[in-house]
Amino acid sequence: MIEQGLTDFQKESVELFINAAAAISVPRSIGALYGLLFSTEEPQCLDDLTSTLQISRGSAHEGLRWLRSIGAVKLIYVAGQRKEHFVAETSLRRLAAGYLRDRIEPHLENGQDRIHQLKKACSDETTVCEFQYSRVNQLASWYRFVQRALPLVKTLAGRF
Amino acid sequence: MIEQGLTDFQKESVELFINAAAAISVPRSIGALYGLLFSTEEPQCLDDLTSTLQISRGSAHEGLRWLRSIGAVKLIYVAGQRKEHFVAETSLRRLAAGYLRDRIEPHLENGQDRIHQLKKACSDETTVCEFQYSRVNQLASWYRFVQRALPLVKTLAGRF
DNA sequence: CACTATGTTCATTTTATATTGAACATATCT
DNA sequence: AGATATGTTCAATATAAAATGAACATAGTG
Numbered sequence: 568m569i570e571q572g573l574t575d576f577q578k579e580s581v582e583l584f585i586n587a588a589a590a591i592s593v594p595r596s597i598g599a600l601y602g603l604l605f606s607t608e609e610p611q612c613l614d615d616l617t618s619t620l621q622i623s624r625g626s627a628h629e630g631l632r633w634l635r636s637i638g639a640v641k642l643i644y645v646a647g648q649r650k651e652h653f654v655a656e657t658s659l660r661r662l663a664a665g666y667l668r669d670r671i672e673p674h675l676e677n678g679q680d681r682i683h684q685l686k687k688a689c690s691d692e693t694t695v696c697e698f699q700y701s702r703v704n705q706l707a708s709w710y711r712f713v714q715r716a717l718p719l720v721k722t723l724a725g726r727f
Numbered sequence: 728m729i730e731q732g733l734t735d736f737q738k739e740s741v742e743l744f745i746n747a748a749a750a751i752s753v754p755r756s757i758g759a760l761y762g763l764l765f766s767t768e769e770p771q772c773l774d775d776l777t778s779t780l781q782i783s784r785g786s787a788h789e790g791l792r793w794l795r796s797i798g799a800v801k802l803i804y805v806a807g808q809r810k811e812h813f814v815a816e817t818s819l820r821r822l823a824a825g826y827l828r829d830r831i832e833p834h835l836e837n838g839q840d841r842i843h844q845l846k847k848a849c850s851d852e853t854t855v856c857e858f859q860y861s862r863v864n865q866l867a868s869w870y871r872f873v874q875r876a877l878p879l880v881k882t883l884a885g886r887f
Numbered sequence: 888c889a890c891t892a893t894g895t896t897c898a899t900t901t902t903a904t905a906t907t908g909a910a911c912a913t914a915t916c917t
Numbered sequence: 918a919g920a921t922a923t924g925t926t927c928a929a930t931a932t933a934a935a936a937t938g939a940a941c942a943t944a945g946t947g
Contacts (some may be wrong), residue, residue, distance in 0.1 A: 576847035577860050583841050583866075588785050590834035592752035596904060608858045623907045628925065638934080649915075650923065657865050659872060674750035688735035698768045699736050705817050706743075712819060712887040719883075720876065727872040752934060773894080783937045790893065809945075810893065 570581050571618060573603075578609060580606035581620070596622050597630045601639055606651055610643045610652035638665035660725040732779060733763075740766035741780070756782050756879045757790045761799055761815060770812035798825030823884040827877055838870050 571579070581602035588598025599620050604611060617627045631653060632638040638661050647653045656662060682703065689699040733741070741762035748758025759780050764771060777787045791813060794800040798821050805812045816822060842863065849859040 575851055576845065576856075579841070579845045579848045580862075583845065586834070586841075590831070596906075605862060606859070624924095625908065625926080626906050629906090632925095657862075660870055671750065674746065681739070681746075685736065685739045685743065688739045691735055696736075699766070702740075702765060702817075708887045709819055712884060716880065718881065723876065723879075724872060727868045756936070784894095785896080785938065786936050792895090807943090 574606075577603060577606040594630070596620075596626045597633060600627065600630045601634060604640055604655035605657070610645055610654045612650040612652050614647070614650070615654075636665075637669045638662065659727045661723065663724040664721050667721065671717065675710075675713060676685060682706055682710060734766075737763060737766040754790070756780075756786045757793060760787065760790045761794055764800055764813055764815040765817070770805055770814045772808070772810040772812050774810070776813075796825075797829045798822065819887045820885040822882065824881050827881065831877065835870075835873060842870060844867055 579703050581599050584602030584714055585595045587600035588595060588601075599622065600616060603616060603620060611623070613627055613631065616622075616631075617624055619628070622630075631640060635642065635653075639656050640653045641656050643652045643654050685706065686703050712713065741759050744762030744765065745755045745758035746880060748755060748861075759782065760776060763780060773784070773787055773791065776782075776791075777784055780787070784788075791800060794811075795802065798814050799815045801816050803812045803814050845866065846863050849856050849863055
């Protein structure tokens, strides 16, 4: 499955990140790409990656685009080479910030709206709605928690 | 898609949790189940859930089993009724703890092993391996971060 | 015990997601 | 310009995940 021209170190790394990717529901090809870049000092171009990982051009391209979007890989210009080359970003602060920004925060954006809508639906009810109010408050409280926890995680990540 | 006998409040809640579930890569049926229980005061039995959400017995059963396993729904005995009834757990501390315990921590358990294995692979190399060492250290540092962040999240969740 | 209600499983089907690779676009060089 | 190298897209295919529902298991009831 994984090409042979790799050191044990690289193979282990690829496997480790394939696993880590699964843990956060990210495709294995993306885990493999990051795992290889993480364990390889020399910047790699797209063809290097497709041939050593045995994945298709399209897959590698989309994977790199995704990794770049969250800031997990950086584009690097190699002297004399026209091809684009990539290296892994290893700052935990940047990795965490990018991941949270792209994968978590978008889901929270309409949070306020949704809670407001729930509150509205609740006051439309004909019956008394102690219960509904308590649930809306609960939700609002959870929302505040997440809004405070995310920046905290980003900050703490900076220390590692 | 969602049965009509629901109040607006319940419909909104189901939709909200279907969305939230997607955000953490959990099947929609599970989001719907929790959303309905969250917005319904009366304990619900399996048949209530399948009929109002229009999902299959099997799906509802597996979904409830999953929700119970992370501690997001509680089994309740209703006077005179033989059927099992369920209500939503709403303590953020318990929800967070259950989710992290079942979905995140298992992936970390072999973390030590993996890092150790990487270190081993690294010292097997014939070339000097400054680079590999720095990467192994990086990984170990990330690992420490996660190990400290998880308990912190659980603790903070208790305040909400 | 036979009968009914309730709970659970799992082989199949359906649906969603990831991957492929050829076609297309764009840039660089002679 | 034509020729070549590199980058990007996307319809088709393969793979994986979720949902279904009938079959089975178990527990209660008369």
